[in-house]
Amino acid sequence: MLSWEPDLRTASIQREVPREPLCERAWVEVDLSALAYNIRQLKSLLAPKTALMAVVKADAYGHGAVTVAETVLQHGATWLGVATIPEGIALREAGIEAPILVLGATYSPEQIRAIAHWQLQATLGSPKQALVFSETLSDMSQPQPLPVHIKLDTGMSRLGTPWQQAIAFVQLVERLPHLKIASIYSHLATADSPDPTIMRLQQERFEAAIAQLQATGIALPRLHLANSAATLTDANLHYDLVRVGLAMYGLYPAPHLQTVVDLKPALQVKARVTQVKTIQPGTGVSYSHKFVADREMTIAVVGIGYADGVPRNLSNQLTGLIRGRRVRQLGAVTMDQLMVDVTDIPHLEAGEVVTLLGQDGRDRITADDWATTLGTISWEILCGFKHRLPRVAVGQS
Template identity: 70%
Template sequence: MLSWEESQSISSMRRDRAWVEVDFGAIGHNIRAIKHLLSPHTDLMAVIKADAYGHGAVTVAQTALKAGAQWLGVATIPEGIELREAGITAPVQVLGATYTPEQLRAMVRWRLQPTLCTPKQALVFSESLSAADLSLPVHVKLDTGMSRLGAPWQAAAQFVQLVHRLPHLQLASVYSHLATADSPDPTMMHLQQERFERAIALIQGAGIELPRLHLANSAATLSDRALHYDMVRVGLGLYGLYPALHLRSRVDLKPALQVKARVTHVKDISAGTGVSYGHRFMADRDLRIAVIGIGYADGVPRNLSDRMQVLLRGHKVRQIGAITMDQMMIDVSRFPDLEPGEVVTLLGDDGKYSISADDWAETLGTISWEILCGFKHRLPRVAVGQPWECCESAAQS
């Protein structure tokens, strides 16, 4: 058993190299700001799959519920179990595919709600539940144009009728997912909505009452109130980033994540000296360089080598040479007094400058979702601001 002093020393050492700071006050702000866009009858699902996009699933879930979210969305059963083990009682929908009796038993045990995509899946689940004389809320997903999970929207009435007839399955919602909601051209989004509406009409024409409808992701939530229905599923917006540039004026969001690292070594090199593997960077003059303790094993993409900047003492400084597994080099020639231990900001704010996941994504030709999800867990998560404690009344609302 570690002593208190040893425990504190280890905790301190976790920030000796590099870490991720998460501002839970910003997450609460984002939830409340987005809820202002919603009608009173529209619930908000906080999507916290992939460890809440790298922000820490349990604490983000607690914060989101306290700030007004009513539902939580995860991709996998273990992600849902993690929330339940932390004492979270709010409804949790598993958005990913599940199809075996073993998975079903786990969802019953942990009160998780599955997504149904096929009649076969519905039959397997009903049979397994019948054997145990149990029931479970289920969510029917329709494919209206994403071409991923979901039953064909044209077959919605037959599928939902089957689910409705099967014992032990409780229809909790019918939903779909938008493929192009972040595009400035809404044509495909409107086509998907039209298909969704036609599917709903077919279901209602069969005499089935639908308890809940949902279609909107973060982009659709910001785009058009007509897409909100009974619930919206908010992922990226929860963490303070916009799904597209043209949506930035719709709501004031605050990025919740910053990435920081310490200077571990400082040295002077002469003109003509190569830096890092492959000498892809050659000094064109005498330079002072600093090594900082973070690399691609922590989630900084190697393809950012020689293409990124960091923030130090309120200034932008360039990264030089190949980013290595655990370290990278930066040009600190303007700071002759720099010593090991100083903090460098890779993502976040310092003085008048800011670097965001969007900046990295643009450089790499990818999306900010991938950047956020890339930070590995050897980077400790450090809370900035006051994390919300899970409130029983909020969790059960």
């Protein structure tokens, strides 16, 4: 048995809204109909020849990788992208047969054997890595060559061989036994910027490498360059495949891309009120008393905290929605709980639902709202919700 065993608990999602006690405290809702809608919207931007890879790494950006993958594959995605081998194994264990590209670095014989065993596809970023792959596969009874994807560094300065060395790298991999080049790709560093200068430079470098390969008579495999931002920016960046992450989950990589296509956020974070109490003027709330009441107030304790993924740095800046009305969070966010001002919400009882992210009535709080307050990006917010929060599927896929 290989040692690469998936943790299916972190890659699964409840199929229906569970009853008490599973959701007595806090949970993440994932709208499968929104995911399906987003995939159809993104597919409408692509030429028929261009495939869509759904990037489901980091447990599908916190949405639940298995169910997200099943949903998007039903609605037009044909490839899946993961960061690690265990992420790919979890999808295979769930019965998913679509091609899965491991976008992260893999280089040890144990990793290579796992990739081959689970029929995953690897990214090759250096000649040394390619040699280790070929040598390891030579020791295995591998009936078919392993599909590998050549990564060129055109300016991200992360994984990949420098684009100027594309010919030598591709020729080496072509000569090695047990390997078959499935694609050549690169990654854009600034596709979400309104200034396209660096993105265009990277595209020019990618095109130059491809032209050099063609001039030597190398038959080109599948080509891909675009992430979500590039997919929304320019059809000339689409090539044979686009790798879509954030946009698939209903968020825009940058404000200037919001008019390109309509997307629906798929994730909501909800928690229940666990206690309601009245406090008097001068009463401190939470650790360090960073909030002190200046009047008589009704406050509600809510069963979610920073151990669930609500950043402590949002303390005294966070808002929530109860009965469609916005309420202010008070004091320090604690590990498992936080407090909100519900003075203006009459007859509130324990068990009522507070929406921390998502829509309630006409009001909505987004991951972008949190990210702006924290000076970070929405990707980090989505990936921060911990797995003690059940993932609950809503909507029809």
